[in-house]
Amino acid sequence: MKIEGFSTSAVAAGVKYKDRLDIGLIYAEEPAVTAGVFTTNQVIAAPLVLDMERLKQGRAQAILVNSGCANACTGKQGMQASVETSRMVAEHLHIKEEMVQVSSTGVIGVQLNTDVFRRAMPELIAGLGPDNFEKVAEAIMTTDTMKKTVYRTVEIGGKQINFMAMAKGSGMIMPNMATMLAFVLTDAQIGYVELNDALRKAVDTSFNRITVDGDTSTNDMVLIMANGKADNPWIEEIDSPEHRKFIAGLSEILKELALMIVADGEGATKAITIRICGAKETEDAVRVGRTIANSNLVKTAFFGEDANWGRIFAAMGRSGVRFNPEAVDIYFDDVLIVKNGLAVGGDAEAEADRVLKKRDIRVTVDMKDGSVCEEIYTCDFSLDYVRINADYRT
Template sequence: MGVKGFLTSAVAAGIKYQDRLDLGLIYSTNPAVTAGAFTTNQVKAAPVVIDMERLKHEGRAQAVLVNSGCANACTGKQGMADALQSSSLVAKELDIPENMVQLSSTGVIGAQLNMEAITAAIPKLVAGLGPDNFEAVAQAIMTTDTVKKTVRKTVMIGDTEVTLMGMAKGAGMIMPNMATMLSFVLTDVQIGFPELQKALLAGVERTFNRITVDGDTSTNDMVLVMASGEAKNDWIDEDSKAELELFQDTLESVLKELALMIVADGEGASKCITIRVCGAREDDEAEQVARTVANSNLVKTAFFGEDANWGRIIAAMGRSGVKFNPDRVDIAFNDVVIVRNGLAVGKEAEDEASKVLKERNFNVCIDLKEGNGCEEVYTCDFSIDYVKINADYRS
């Protein structure tokens, strides 16, 4: 079951590998209100540069062409020309303006697009458009992902049911702002562009910008939300505060589920961990401490080893740049307190904490006792497999 107003398609174009879905298309039968959030890396792939410019002027899109197997990043004038040619081919096949096409690529940086494969595949891709191929597109965007990542939710806006469907890919180079991740959300809501863009940026800030696998930010990251308006709900605009808040909360819940799927599928990961810091003077200080802990390789390897080594946690906190009194800090794994007022509670508590670390999902709860600031960051463990995957990535 898809989203009203959208058709999707995916094919095995042979961009890098044979017999593997690697080219996807999302098509809105009418121009859709479209919001975007993009990588903050100063090195940006050709598709990102093109998309940012088009959305800045239009706030609308009708198609998204996405490929895996090649990032089309650091590819110079040829890479830009190839991206524009891809856009032109899709626009012609769909009979829509070229500036209504968004482009997205993921894969190895520095390699040129296999334009022969893409050109040959586009007619078949367009011919295969249908309402039920969302999962196939989610598979086509995978690189080192081990599972597809999709979410579907509905919400009542007034007396009208609105649907949201989201997909994401990402397993490595995951560090805000955003990550080596792509995410596309389709919805049939009627909403203005400023309101959709605001809802997206707020949602991204609290979800995709709160995850880390390895502390790296890619060149291709993007999140696009397309709204077809086919639900025919009352328009959500600047005067629809309650409806906007409800839609924004639902969108954020979709993005959070996708974000946590990315962390859980982190390259080589065996655990998904929430780092929750409370008692900071301000929320941004809580986030800074949480992010430093979540990114610490020593902390993450301890998680992999199921070692309740809280010394690594408090050491990471101490280099976060946030001032706090170490003699007031409490640290717990789930509800097992292992540090109180900066001192170890004892071996029995540490043994109980080690049992928590054997779980697939758990929380690290830190209380600074300095104020009311509180934030969460989501991370995973750092395993031997992460090194193997990334050592062999280009082969």
């Protein structure tokens, strides 16, 4: 898919490794309505500090992104590097400097080498074209084992609206936001207030529902650019039918990307959906599900294909949500293993063990205390997770 008015480029500049795509550029021919969601970590990387200030205008025209160096915990020099690299883009594209968003991912505490960007900039600009979206998705990978892209068309107001989206993320993944970058391009005609509202709602039910290891990064960000090239009626009223349809389409796209991140969790062998039902409040269901999903003991049990439901119960008990343990049912896929707080017995555990041999697993916990159901998405902890993160800087 191509979206008129957007072009992309990626180069192997040698930010950290040789002969590996590591700098990407997304360019809108005209200023696009742009919204963003950023990390909630108190330690915020220099690019994000700059981006958040610039996005107050609700418009952007370019996104410069690199892997190999996070440019986080780099002080005044790191901020200057973000400003300087964005200036390079602005000068080459003949646009205003404040219209450039910058994004970095990689090792924390390492200064960004601006000379690398200066040398790469002519090739990066010359390479801009409509067919390089996948190359940019490759350029933002760190420990990812696969590119993560989604293309979608949604009909709104009788007109076709196109979406192209990419993400990176594999480890250091935990809401709110995670070690992940995501960029979405659309040709929708939509106002800033409506776009910002849609992005936040879509992120809340997608990227903010995943966890690989419980760690939240310094560089997390999601940006969406809408260049208005589609012929749809302007979406300029929150909670209008058109706005709700836009949110639904965006949410589906971001959820697909989020599930790719979970499935690509560092060393992951299982992709696991934790579904909490029968809760009184959404917050309760999410808190219980997140506590289960972040339990190292639960995650290692899944890696070992051991239906150790007691670890799930223990995680629920420390979630801070009050419930009646004697009412709880637990299912592994469709296998009921716990009923009213007690082991079902018989062949249930052996059947559950067979479920755990699958790649994609669903755990359903029925608290029988209300009508709310919510999902959290996670993966197992494997031996490879330890190896990857023990050797990350080398």
